[in-house]
Amino acid sequence: MRIGIIGVGVVGSGVVDIIEQKQKEWAALGVTVEIGGICAKSDVELAPYKAKNYRVTTSADELINDASLQAVVELAGGYELPRKWITQALQAGKHVVTANKALLAKYGHEVFPLASQKKCHLLFEAAVGGGIPIIRSIQEGMTGNQIERLSCIINGTCNYIMSQMSQSDLSFEDALKQAQAKGYAEADPSFDIEGIDAAHKTAILASLASGHRVDFQRMHITGITGVQAQDIQYAKEFDCCIKLLGNFRRVGERIDARVHPCIIPNDHLLSGVNGVLNAVYLECNNLGATLQTGAGAGKLPTASAVVADLVSLERSLGGRAPISMEWFNEGNNAELMSIADLETRYYFRFTTKDACGVLAGITSILSKHGISIESILQKNVKDPGKVSIVVLTERSKERDVVAALKEIDCLSAVSEPSRMLRFL
Amino acid sequence: MRIGIIGVGVVGSGVVDIIEQKQKEWAALGVTVEIGGICAKSDVELAPYKAKNYRVTTSADELINDASLQAVVELAGGYELPRKWITQALQAGKHVVTANKALLAKYGHEVFPLASQKKCHLLFEAAVGGGIPIIRSIQEGMTGNQIERLSCIINGTCNYIMSQMSQSDLSFEDALKQAQAKGYAEADPSFDIEGIDAAHKTAILASLASGHRVDFQRMHITGITGVQAQDIQYAKEFDCCIKLLGNFRRVGERIDARVHPCIIPNDHLLSGVNGVLNAVYLECNNLGATLQTGAGAGKLPTASAVVADLVSLERSLGGRAPISMEWFNEGNNAELMSIADLETRYYFRFTTKDACGVLAGITSILSKHGISIESILQKNVKDPGKVSIVVLTERSKERDVVAALKEIDCLSAVSEPSRMLRFL
Numbered sequence: 001m002r003i004g005i006i007g008v009g010v011v012g013s014g015v016v017d018i019i020e021q022k023q024k025e026w027a028a029l030g031v032t033v034e035i036g037g038i039c040a041k042s043d044v045e046l047a048p049y050k051a052k053n054y055r056v057t058t059s060a061d062e063l064i065n066d067a068s069l070q071a072v073v074e075l076a077g078g079y080e081l082p083r084k085w086i087t088q089a090l091q092a093g094k095h096v097v098t099a100n101k102a103l104l105a106k107y108g109h110e111v112f113p114l115a116s117q118k119k120c121h122l123l124f125e126a127a128v129g130g131g132i133p134i135i136r137s138i139q140e141g142m143t144g145n146q147i148e149r150l151s152c153i154i155n156g157t158c159n160y161i162m163s164q165m166s167q168s169d170l171s172f173e174d175a176l177k178q179a180q181a182k183g184y185a186e187a188d189p190s191f192d193i194e195g196i197d198a199a200h201k202t203a204i205l206a207s208l209a210s211g212h213r214v215d216f217q218r219m220h221i222t223g224i225t226g227v228q229a230q231d232i233q234y235a236k237e238f239d240c241c242i243k244l245l246g247n248f249r250r251v252g253e254r255i256d257a258r259v260h261p262c263i264i265p266n267d268h269l270l271s272g273v274n275g276v277l278n279a280v281y282l283e284c285n286n287l288g289a290t291l292q293t294g295a296g297a298g299k300l301p302t303a304s305a306v307v308a309d310l311v312s313l314e315r316s317l318g319g320r321a322p323i324s325m326e327w328f329n330e331g332n333n334a335e336l337m338s339i340a341d342l343e344t345r346y347y348f349r350f351t352t353k354d355a356c357g358v359l360a361g362i363t364s365i366l367s368k369h370g371i372s373i374e375s376i377l378q379k380n381v382k383d384p385g386k387v388s389i390v391v392l393t394e395r396s397k398e399r400d401v402v403a404a405l406k407e408i409d410c411l412s413a414v415s416e417p418s419r420m421l422r423f424l
Numbered sequence: 425m426r427i428g429i430i431g432v433g434v435v436g437s438g439v440v441d442i443i444e445q446k447q448k449e450w451a452a453l454g455v456t457v458e459i460g461g462i463c464a465k466s467d468v469e470l471a472p473y474k475a476k477n478y479r480v481t482t483s484a485d486e487l488i489n490d491a492s493l494q495a496v497v498e499l500a501g502g503y504e505l506p507r508k509w510i511t512q513a514l515q516a517g518k519h520v521v522t523a524n525k526a527l528l529a530k531y532g533h534e535v536f537p538l539a540s541q542k543k544c545h546l547l548f549e550a551a552v553g554g555g556i557p558i559i560r561s562i563q564e565g566m567t568g569n570q571i572e573r574l575s576c577i578i579n580g581t582c583n584y585i586m587s588q589m590s591q592s593d594l595s596f597e598d599a600l601k602q603a604q605a606k607g608y609a610e611a612d613p614s615f616d617i618e619g620i621d622a623a624h625k626t627a628i629l630a631s632l633a634s635g636h637r638v639d640f641q642r643m644h645i646t647g648i649t650g651v652q653a654q655d656i657q658y659a660k661e662f663d664c665c666i667k668l669l670g671n672f673r674r675v676g677e678r679i680d681a682r683v684h685p686c687i688i689p690n691d692h693l694l695s696g697v698n699g700v701l702n703a704v705y706l707e708c709n710n711l712g713a714t715l716q717t718g719a720g721a722g723k724l725p726t727a728s729a730v731v732a733d734l735v736s737l738e739r740s741l742g743g744r745a746p747i748s749m750e751w752f753n754e755g756n757n758a759e760l761m762s763i764a765d766l767e768t769r770y771y772f773r774f775t776t777k778d779a780c781g782v783l784a785g786i787t788s789i790l791s792k793h794g795i796s797i798e799s800i801l802q803k804n805v806k807d808p809g810k811v812s813i814v815v816l817t818e819r820s821k822e823r824d825v826v827a828a829l830k831e832i833d834c835l836s837a838v839s840e841p842s843r844m845l846r847f848l
Contacts, residue, residue, distance in 0.1 A: 018568045018710060026567075125565070131711035133565025140564075141549070141557025143450075144442045144731030269717065272696045286442060286724035287555035293693065294714030304710035307568030320744030 001314040002036035003097075004063030006085060007076035008045055011099055011126065012038075014303025015073065016049070019310075026311065033310050037063045064088045071095040071121075071313060073306060083107045090114045090122070095322075097309045099126035099302055105200035105216045108207070109330045116326035121316060123309035128201045129154060131301030132294040133308065134280045138208045145284035147209035150248040151262075151424060154201040156276035156296045157185045157192035158224050158244040162261075163274040166232050166241055172225065184276055195223035195244060195259045202246025205280065206257040209248050211327055212334035214257050220339035222260035230381075231349060231419055234390045237377060238347075239266045243273075245424060255334040256342065262424045263347050270424070342398040345374070345423035348391040350408065351381065351416040358413040359389060365411075369404040371396045386415060425738040426460035427521075428487030430509060431500035432469055435523055435550065438727025439497065440473070443734075450735065457734050461487045488512045495519040495545075495737060497730060498527075507531045514538045514546070519746075521733045523550035523726055529624035529640045532631070533754045540750035545740060547733035552625045553578060555725030556718040557732065558704045562632045569708035571633035574672040575686075575848060578625040580700035580720045581609045581616035582648050582668040586685075587698040590656050590665055596649065608700055618647035619668060619683045626670025629704065630681040633672050635751055636758035638681050644763035646684035654805075655773060655843055658814045661801060662771075663690045667697075669848060679758040680766065686848045687771050694848065766822040769798070769847035772815040774832065775805065775840040782837040783813060789835075793828040795820045810839060 005012055019033055026033065037055045039062070040046050046056040057063065064072060064085060072089040074082050074096060082103050086096050090111065098104070104111070104127055115122035125135045129152075138147070153159050157179055164175040176193070179185035191197055203216035224244050235242050240263045249256040264271045269291045273279040278296025283289050295301035316322075352358045359378065366373060372394040379388045393401075405418050429436055443457055450457065461479045463486070464470050470480040481487065488496060488509060496513040498506050498520060506527050513520050514535065522528070528535070528551055539546035549559045553576075562571070577583050581603055588599040600617070603609035615621055627640035648668050659666050664687045673680040688695045693715045697703040702720025707713050719725035740746075776782045783802065790797060796818040803812045817825075829842050 014710075022568065031567075131569075131708075132714060133561045136560065136565050137557045137716075140736055141560050141732050142728075143455075143735040144446065144728035145555075269696060272693060284555075284728070286438075286728035288719045288722075288725060290556060290716070290718030292561075292714070292716045295712045298712075300710035301712060304566075304568035304708070308565050311567040312564055316740075316744050318742075318744050320740050320742050 001032060001070050001317060002034045002068055003071045003073055003310065004037040004039065004066065004069045005035060005073045005075065006039045006060050006063060007074065008038055008040050008049065009075065009077070010299045011302045011306065012075040014299040015075065015306045018300070018303050018307045022307070031311055031314050033314055036069045037066060039063050060085050061088070064092060064094070069094065070317065071097060071310070073310070074098040074100060075306070079103055079106055083110070086111050087114060090118050090120050093118055093120060095121040095313055097123045097306055097313065099124070099306055101127040101197070101200045101204060105203045108204070108328050109213055112325035112328035115322065119322060121313050121322040122325065123313060125309045126302045126305035128204050129278045129280060130294070130296040130298060131304045132278060132280065132292050132296065133305070134205070134292055135208070136308070137292060138205070142282070142284060142287070145286045147282055147284050148250055149283040150205055150209050150280065151270060152202060152205060152246045152278070152280040153243055153270060153273050154246050154278055154280070154296065155192055155198040155244060156278060157189065158198065159273070159278070160184045160276045161193070161224060162227065162243050165227070165229055166236070167274070169229065171229050172227060193223050193225055195221045198244060198246050199259045202248065202257060202259050205246065206248035206255060206334070207328060210250065210255050210334055212255060212332050213328045213330065214255060214334045214336070218336050220258040220260065224261055226419070227261050228419065230388065231347070231421065234349060234377065234388070235263055235347070238375065238392060240264060241266060241271050242421060243270065245270070251337050253335060254337040256337040257334070258339055261421055263421050264424045268424060340399045340402070342422070343395055345395055346393045346401055347421040347423065348393070348405070349419040350389045350414055352387055352389060353413045353415060354380070354385050354387045355413055361411055361413065362389065362408055365404050365407050366391070369400040371400055371404055425456060425495060425741060426458045426493050427495045427497055427734065428461040428463065428490065428493045429459060429497045429499065430463045430484050430487060431498065432462055432464050432473065433499065433501070434723045435726045435730065436499040438723040439499065439730045442724070442727050442731045446731070455735055455738050457738055460493045461490060463487050484509050485512070488516060488518070493518065494741065495521060495734070497734070498522040498524060499730070503527055503530055507534070510535050511538060514542050514544050517542055517544060519545040519737055521547045521730055521737065523548070523730055525551040525621070525624045525628060529627045532628070532752050533637050536749035536752035539746065543746065545737050545746040546749065547737060549733045550726045550729035552628050553702045553704060554718070554720040554722060555729045556702060556704065556716050556720065557729070558629070558716055559632070560732070561716060562629070566706070566708060566711070569710045571706055571708050572674055573707040574629055574633050574704065575694060576626060576629060576670045576702070576704040577667055577694060577697050578670050578702055578704070578720065579616055579622040579668060580702060581613065582622065583698070583702070584608045584700045585617070586648060586651065586667050589651070589653055590660070591698070593653065595653050596651060617649055619645045622668060622670050623683045626672065626681060626683050629670065630672035630679060630758070631752060634674065634679050634758055636679060636756050637752045637754065638679060638758045638760070642760050644682040644684065648685055650843070651685050652843065654812065655771070655845065658773060658801065658812070659687055659771070662799065662816060664688060665690060665695050666845060667694065669694070675761050677759060678761040680761040681758070682763055685845055687845050688848045692848060764823045764826070766846070767819055769819055770817045770825055771845040771847070772817070772829070773843040774813045774838060776811055776813060777837045777839060778804070778809050778811045779837055785835055785837065786813065786832055789828050789831050790815070793824040795824055795828055
């Protein structure tokens with residue numbers, strides 16, 4: 001198989017490295033992957049590849065229109081150009097491998113049905129969970145199951161920040177600075193810390209798990225910027241930790257898909273997944289619970305997933321039909337459950353004046369809204385005359401919680417907006 | 425695709441259930457799996473299937489020789505008959521799906537090359553790790569990696585026993601009884617607790633990871649019968665746990681493959697895998713560390729893995745070449761490293777008289793053999809006049825350890841044979 005590679009940034013250069021590394025070994029197994037062209041924006045980026053006698057070009061069209069190439073690997077990033085290239089490549093009957101989760105979350109409903117129509121493979125293992133073979137596991141390993149629930153730690157930047165806040169008692173700001181210093185967070189980290197990247201990936205996983213297109217723009221998304229060091233410390237006192245999770249669940253005919261920080265009991269498999277690791281936890285009707293974890297980002301992990309797709313593609317060219325993703329279209333949008341319909345356990349933290357009757361005021365409002373308290377913890381805080389009241393609830397309804405917190409925040413003894421976290 | 429199923433015990437009946445459950449859904453995706461015949465030893469076992477109008481037979485040969493069947497699913501268990509059936513089926517050009525790890529560990533070097541020669545698929549996802557898609561992950565997800573190390577919790581019976589000993593402070597005997605009562609251990613549990621089943625599976629994983637056939641009969645195998653409750657308690661004091669692990673590692677051109685109880689630090693991902701769960705931990709050159717965990721046994725988990733193979737096979741019949749396992753032959757046996765060449769950290773427990781100079785005697789022997797002590801812990805035991813001395817070592821050589829322990833066991837103050845465990 002001859003391929004063209006568009007984009008030789010971090011991941012693309014890793015793909016070339018690994019192909020060079022493994023080519024001989026594959027040949028012995030009858031697998032041939034040959035780089036027939038490399039495209040990048042500038043001659044500077046292309047220079048090292050030109051020096052190694054690869055055919056190089058700054059024109060993606062040149063690769064897409066080259067009849068000698070059977071597949072195009074899109075690793076350029078961004079939305080609009082990749083959308084155009086992938087569409088053109090599929091229309092030209094070329095198979096496509098991409099790591100572009102943003103593109104698939106946004107335009108998957110265009111490119112997946114087009115791939116099916118053209119009987120082309122459109123592979124995207126590297127788009128979710130970096131090098132963890134989670135797409136393959138769901139698409140091929142779980143065909144004998146129905147996935148009932150999925151929870152994922154799918155953004156390494158956020159998981160690093162939350163882990164550092166917990167393990168080194170850092171504030172959010174300091175943990176973010178550390179992540180930036182280590183290269184785990186961008187200079188402008190908003191895409192990660194606001195949960196957008198996690199939402200792209202969760203939408204893709206929730207789509208695969210449900211067989212309906214999950215539109216990430218209609219999902220509930222809360223990032224990690226509102227998680228405070230105190231909440232992490234209190235979570236520890238209840239033998240829990242806090243992580244940003246993408247969640248998927250079937251609720252009758254509807255799909256519950258959302259991204260927000262969750263409290264996780266420390267005996268849950270996901271609680272041990274720290275640092276920049278990613279993890280996907282599945283509950284399936286036949287298999288039960290399963291977890292896959294590993295590096296969710298980085299040059300070689302992500303590149304190794306792209307390469308796995310290339311080998312799989314090469315093996316399939318003898319005539320294996322592509323796995324159909326035709327169902328990933330707008331006519332088959334998932335009916336998403338509103339977050340207001342959620343029912344789960346909650347963590348609240350109230351900062352109040354240290355005065356008589358405050359606790360009674362809060363608990364009576366919770367009770368009025370039908371929210372039962374499971375545990376309660378009152379602590380003095382640094383600020384003299386103030387206390388923290390931490391409440392863990394029994395299963396409660398999100399709409400009741402929102403109403404109760406709104407009412408509590410109006411109490412004169414309550415000095416800061418109350419904090420709320422949902423349990424896994 | 426029409427298939428014949430040989431064996432409708434626990435797993436086989438689950439396979440029929442899941443096919444019935446999923447058939448319609450698959451059909452919508454263009455995947456057809458049709459049960460064209462079911463074989464079992466007795467009419468009694470076949471009765472429920474006959475009642476549902478399946479074609480049933482007590483003759484496996486009848487299915488194997490039926491030209492209308494494209495694949496045979498072997499779920500009978502045992503060695504010799506399945507070896508004969510699989511060989512015949514492959515010779516007749518039929519694809520084969522099996523869950524029989526014992527057969528593959530013992531006769532894989534016959535059936536894998538035969539499958540390659542006949543250009544047939546021989547799929548075995550269910551043979552290792554129950555429903556965890558680990559075979560697929562290694563064969564397809566890791567093609568862009570070299571697997572440097574693998575450690576697996578691959579026998580649910582042993583993991584349950586070790587977890588119960590740890591969590592409920594049970595003796596080995598009591599934990600085994602509990603496992604038997606819950607149906608997690610056989611009446612004769614020796615196959616599991618002696619590590620044989622774990623060795624079958626570890627040999628298969630080590631073969632896939634290395635690209636050489638690993639002969640399980642030449643591996644070092646120690647089961648869990650020698651692990652005492654005290655050792656588990658001491659491990660806890662060092663923030664570690666003890667589990668039966670299958671281990672694989674590349675050592676230059678040689679392969680280090682072995683099964684024995686290991687001490688695992690509690691911050692390692694494998695330490696959180698408790699109860700009957702299985703897990704496979706990989707370290708790969710490009711991806712880094714990754715873990716997959718889930719149900720390693722049981723009717724539906726295992727059956728769901730068989731079914732995943734069937735769907736994958738059906739998708740491949742258009743012309744995808746089988747993944748070559750031709751290399752799994754005796755001419756390509758792995759050169760196994762002897763356990764005597766191992767170098768790792770060790771845990772020792774000595775039971776000695778509570779007398780002056782005993783510790784000095786032990787430590788001087790360790791020192792003489794070049795074994796450095798990292799930590800030491802001395803405790804009184806119930807037995808009056810006796811003490812336990814627990815030693816954790818720096819990296820040491822197995823042959824030095826064996827020599828030193830032999831010498832220590834001859835000391836008159838040492839009252840019981842010393843216990844030794846290797847670190848992960």
